[in-house]
Amino acid sequence: MAERKPIKGITKERTEKLIADTLAEMPEKAAKKRAPHLGANEPTSAKCAVKSNKKVVPGVMSQRGCAYAGAKGVVWGPIRDMVHVSHGPVGCGVYSWGTRRNLMQGIPGVTSFPMDFTSDFQERDIVYGGDPKLEKLLDEANELFPLAKGFSVLSECPVGLIGDDINAVTKKKEKEFDKLVVPCNCEGFRGVSQSLGHHISNDSIRDFIIGKFEFAEEPGPYDVALIGDYNIGGDVWAAKPILEEIGLNVKSVWTGDGEVEKIAATHTVKLNLIHCYRSMNYMCKVMEEKYGIPWLEYNFFGPTKIEESLRAIGELFDDKIRKNVEKVIKKYRKEMDEVIAEYKPRLDGKTAMLFVGGLRPRHTVGAYEDLGILITGAGYEFAHQDDYDRTQPEMAKDTLIYDDVSEFELEKFVEELKPDLVGSGIKEKYVFQKAGIPFRQMHSWDYSGPYHGYEGFKVFARDIDMAINSPTWGLVESPF
Amino acid sequence: MAERKPIKGITKERTEKLIADTLAEMPEKAAKKRAPHLGANEPTSAKCAVKSNKKVVPGVMSQRGCAYAGAKGVVWGPIRDMVHVSHGPVGCGVYSWGTRRNLMQGIPGVTSFPMDFTSDFQERDIVYGGDPKLEKLLDEANELFPLAKGFSVLSECPVGLIGDDINAVTKKKEKEFDKLVVPCNCEGFRGVSQSLGHHISNDSIRDFIIGKFEFAEEPGPYDVALIGDYNIGGDVWAAKPILEEIGLNVKSVWTGDGEVEKIAATHTVKLNLIHCYRSMNYMCKVMEEKYGIPWLEYNFFGPTKIEESLRAIGELFDDKIRKNVEKVIKKYRKEMDEVIAEYKPRLDGKTAMLFVGGLRPRHTVGAYEDLGILITGAGYEFAHQDDYDRTQPEMAKDTLIYDDVSEFELEKFVEELKPDLVGSGIKEKYVFQKAGIPFRQMHSWDYSGPYHGYEGFKVFARDIDMAINSPTWGLVESPF
Amino acid sequence: MSAAEAAVKLVTPTPEKEIERVKEWINTEEYKEKNFARTALVINPAHACQPLGAQMVATSFEGSLPFVHGSQGCASYFRSTFSRHYREPAAATCDAMTEDGAVFGGQNNLFEGLENAYALYKPKMMPVYTTCMPEVIGDDLTAFIKNAKQKGHVPEELPIPYANTPSFNGTHIHGYDAMLKSILEDLTRDQGVEGKCTGKLNIIPGFDGNVGNLREYKRICDLMEIPYTMLADASDIFDSGCDGEYKLYAGGTKLEDAAESINGKATISLQKFSTVNTMKFIETEYTGEKAVLPMPFGVRKTDAFILKLAELFDKPVPEELKKERALAVDAMTDAHQYLHGKKFAVFGDPDYVVGIISFLLEMGARPYHVLVSRATKKVKKELESLLESSTFGEGCTVYINKDLWHMRSLLVTDPVDGMIGDTHGKWAARDAGIPLFRVGFPIIDRVNLHRSPVVGYTGAINLLTMIANKFLDIKDETCEDQWFEMMR
């Protein structure tokens, strides 16, 4: 992939001055901590210079969440046929109930559980320990939701502090129920961000789920698993059909609209296709080591990346698949060109700044570029070095890279770079809209979606045009 | 039927003083005109002393409508499978569009026409005459609504003043379409109220409809027609089943949810059962003379009257029907007793005053009494002597009778008699509600209904209780 | 007798197949063309007749009793229509002309009617307006009223302005115009004083069934500390409290204020098309500046209204209004995604339609089918140029002198997401399976909408809320389980 053309007005000097000016307003100690997390992009350097996955600097108003959020919200919540217990006080479960948009099929309360299950800890549970309550509530859940295929127990902060042993309880219950009962020690105080929650959850899957089931039907040469698509706004339902259309057999999805038994049987597939590298690369590596399953990163945002990805996938299969790939690409090309023809004229040359979780800033660049939009700044809430390394080639030279950016910093950056769009989260949304800057939530697709696949790009293009070209922005400036 | 017990506090002196005091505030000439229309009830006198069916006294704010209203709104509108053309300026049709609640089956615009069809007269139509436009619009209607079983042309004021000859046009079109095309010269300036509109419409039916069709099936001994039920809020659908349950064959309904061909074939029935005597006694008399069909007035408001009526109907048939009558009465008695048991305790001893069209004040007395409510005053917008003669035995001695009462008069009367409920029309409703007096619209059933039959009494009882016992009345008096 | 002529036929139900065929046929392009080819028949018109509009004005002055010269039935229809819309009393009387009136003219009815009405209801003014009947027979009201006073049926000094409001001409908004002009002519006669200025604003709302709008105008004037007289103020009359006492005259423009309005500092009409002749009269007779502004729907037209007030009275725009503006814009930016690109059918009185279109365009929505049921080419041109002013107006069409049966054909052959208009649109909306957003007059199937302003910054938020939340209701109520979500 060729290096991006430099973006007019974006220079190393300007970017570094902007960073310096911003740091200058911070207390020395904080500035020292933050400095390594900010930088001008070097598309060609071997390693991205921007440091990441470090503790939040207290008091700076980070946008980060916690391990529980990464576990319950990201990895577990989307598995539709399990009851996920937020084990601890009431809040965590309530705040994460229905607020991520990982859609699922099934009959709520019967075969799917898009609900909030909690032990709602009270003082006495802290004092005497929560294990007895956990045991009791699992019995109750198993009775009231007989079709649940399993249970996950997601610890909140107090659980790890009062020395409960949830693993003992889940082990016991798993025997008793003859159903999966999985512990996950994802207390919010662990680690520096959601990211550790992903890792811990991956480990739980490794230790308590994977390999426990097998598919009834014989394995086939085209069996694959779709890893790291959480079906936000229906993404899986727009991505999976494409893989099937090129002739692959999607045996399981991790974890969007996911079914736990199929996830448990994933060790029998021929290839793991991973979309969100950040949250699930661990599992791919585990399955590679343990079961020799190769894995491939792909990107289904925007036609350019979709086509690249499909061809790369084809390369791992036979001619039949490769033919299908070209057929599919041809089939959708026209539609995609029409979408671009409709929206690009209104968007060409606009700029956008992104700050999302651990994948999308780099993964969506192509989709924006398909519409003629240039990305002048990008960063992640909880990415690691390997994510930034994957990011720098996707960005133009000297564009701004920011890790775990604070509200204070991002405001300064946006003020200076004046993008036509900011793509980030709910906590940032209204800050920038007050300033009259078009904004889209890029965690939740702003209550829209899907954005994955060909179907998704149509929605993405419509939404980005709507955000940038809404006439309401023209009303912000008052005549008096 | 036994004479009512006198109502506590209602005396001849009081009633006549109230009338006198009210008239005293009017200009002499007006008072002289109005005096004969007001009186104290004499249940036993041969003829009711209250005069009626006279011109409205100009300027007094009468509640009356016009002949067009009586024709279009009352008689024609409910015939569901005809296109009814309001011939003249736009207003009359718009104001009477969907505002009477004569419900109908069918597919709107296909087999039923609950719509507003008008020639929307413009200056030029006044100057050059409206006949050519009428001819054209009938062609258009016949093309756009091919399943319409016929057309009625209802003249508005200008038509009769500019010397149009709609009869010639309709005659011609009837031949051309080979469908009923019926003229009705119901200009609003004719007569003194809606009443003449009823009469004119009855005449049109007599001259242009009745006898033009016959039923495909053989006549039977139990064939009857239901006359003068306009299906307000579904009344027909609550009344017709009762007649069928006692074994009668309801061949046609005039005109609620009516079908014109069946109406045209009514001359073959054995008996006409008439609910609204005022608006359709003409037709009953015509069919009696011309076809020898007997007719019977009945009353389906409230169990007492329903039972009386069913038995009276039974008397005109054989034992089979009479047996059915008793079966039906027995079957519903329990239900009715339950309704009364629920509501009467909350309503017993309350008083109400009524002012409606030409039938309901006398016809609903029994239903109120079934709930323990006493009627202290009653009157009609457009009744005739024979209506008042039928009214006086239904009312207690010395209660107030008022014909074509003006807003000025009714306010005085209500102020003095302080009823717990006033039952009248939309124009009166809010006048009395502002005064904190519970009110029900008794033309439209106040957007509720049905009130006819056993089903209807349940709704009636619920509504009257709701109106009188709504806690909102307790809020009217302010603490400051 | 024609019954004799024709052979007796058999009652024959229409075959189901035939019904199915027609049911589908009325939703076709072919049907639409036949439908639009109509030249004589009007089906489900979206307008009423002149005297209705006249009554709206006649009732909107203090102690004023509307008086209908003509058939009693008309008066009852007007009163019922207002009572159903506002759920309020709507007093008006009439002189109940009948056949003899048709022959000898209505003078005697008028005499008697005026005398009785004056005696019974003690009005301070009795504006007279006509129905078809006297218009056809050509009653001379100037003479009649003069005679009535001479003969002592009513006091000389009692104002009895009158307007000819033939129903076979124009619509209710023209009756509004005629009656208002006539009342102002009458009340301001000889009141103009050279060089005198009351310093007040005359503000004319036009024919508006939304009392919340009238109150919003007054609130804005109060916030700007501009003294005003609202000419034809229906707000307290058609939105009066329930305190246990019925008041026949519950408010309205004071007659003295109306009389003094001729010496006002400025006059603003907020409805161009319903006040054409009134403003012509004011233009020539009144002192001070005159302005005709569009109804302040949406942010920009509200800005314009406020700027005009500021300019005419040399007042600063108060913080409060600046804040309200910012709040409205905030609501609009926050919710733009729920309306952006959505197609709407819009119908109603021209001034309302202009306003609704402006609001929709500001939200990035498309006023796709725009229909005014009686209007001039002038109206059409204005609406079209408004649509042309925004990219969101592209491909949208304006229809004049078409009715709601035409609208039905448009909706079923070229669908939209929602319809905005009065209650009469509900049948077409149902057949098209889209929501009807009730804005305009009459609204006789929902409660309190006439109390909630649709103008001003507040009105913009109200409209936005009504429309966006209804779309979200529909989504939640119609989506499959897998698309049902906590957040929207």
Place this chain on the structure above:
Amino acid sequence: MSAAEAAVKLVTPTPEKEIERVKEWINTEEYKEKNFARTALVINPAHACQPLGAQMVATSFEGSLPFVHGSQGCASYFRSTFSRHYREPAAATCDAMTEDGAVFGGQNNLFEGLENAYALYKPKMMPVYTTCMPEVIGDDLTAFIKNAKQKGHVPEELPIPYANTPSFNGTHIHGYDAMLKSILEDLTRDQGVEGKCTGKLNIIPGFDGNVGNLREYKRICDLMEIPYTMLADASDIFDSGCDGEYKLYAGGTKLEDAAESINGKATISLQKFSTVNTMKFIETEYTGEKAVLPMPFGVRKTDAFILKLAELFDKPVPEELKKERALAVDAMTDAHQYLHGKKFAVFGDPDYVVGIISFLLEMGARPYHVLVSRATKKVKKELESLLESSTFGEGCTVYINKDLWHMRSLLVTDPVDGMIGDTHGKWAARDAGIPLFRVGFPIIDRVNLHRSPVVGYTGAINLLTMIANKFLDIKDETCEDQWFEMMR
């Protein structure tokens, strides 16, 4: 590894028959009983945790920056929740404690956090409140904050009130109470002056997600010409305009005013249950009269509020409010038939539920299932006696310490016509096929409802309009052609 232990199973889809069986079973009485027998598992709770309520208070003072002592994730959850509900920014920072904090305590995090936050955001006050973590390990905030000032991380004079708000205790309304009490203690310390009286009213709205309510309280005070200080005024912070500039501190109670509140003429709390400890403190420390009133839902509770104001400040009730009252009563009498006898399920915070019940009873509607998800017997008794005060409360039941999965069982086994509560009720309402009227916190699936007051006479009209018109929508949308009508 446990995977090894178990024998490998086959992926087996659940049989359709089994799915059908359970689908029906969860709607049965039998299931309801099992469901109500739960003692450990909570499903779909209708309450949140203490620090959320604390943040609501902490953000509601001028220049105040909420500071979470504990895990960063909690802070992000609170901010997201407020931003989703208000569609507004919700600034708050935290000291991001992690494992080492768990071991060594959170003092160093607090030091660094306070220092950075103060430097970056220049707050006038930083209220601190806790998450589970420091509560479990037992951080001593009194000492920590004292030390932070001594060590110069923040200026001595910067107010840093703090509240212990453990999530395993009470709900968000108790966090609200604790934080408010602590802020007032801090700001009023040594401000009480013997015999001094500011002549002002202190008005405490309580935990209320509806900024329209707060504005309605202030509007009523203004109309009565009563000077006031609203304690914890979130209105401008959570309903700020869009004018092109983001303001981190968009409003709130002025710190001086809060400090002076101790010398107020009177203090009124409009939420009994969310201000228990705050009012205990005020009772002992503040001058002037104190009153705790129910939220003024409906006419009578609004009367009581206004009468109390009139009495405390010896003011007449202004005409404007009398008129508003009469208009509300008018709307309620006119529309009573649309709510009379209808059954409702109601859930939410106790103070809200009390208010909603009162409104329903005034309309002749029946609050049939009443649910408060964490509450004391005292709350239950109060709700029950309120139901007993009206015949329309007969046969209605109060449930405390039950959740929305219990509510679901109630709705499907003993149906009602509608449900009133926050967005979390939408799943149960959908399963029961009834409308959810969104009142309370949070509302994250509709727009602008937090701007439209549900208290005061205005609020009564708003609630009535929302409910009656939705029932009419449903009728129009679901009835067969033969029952479809122009008028309703």
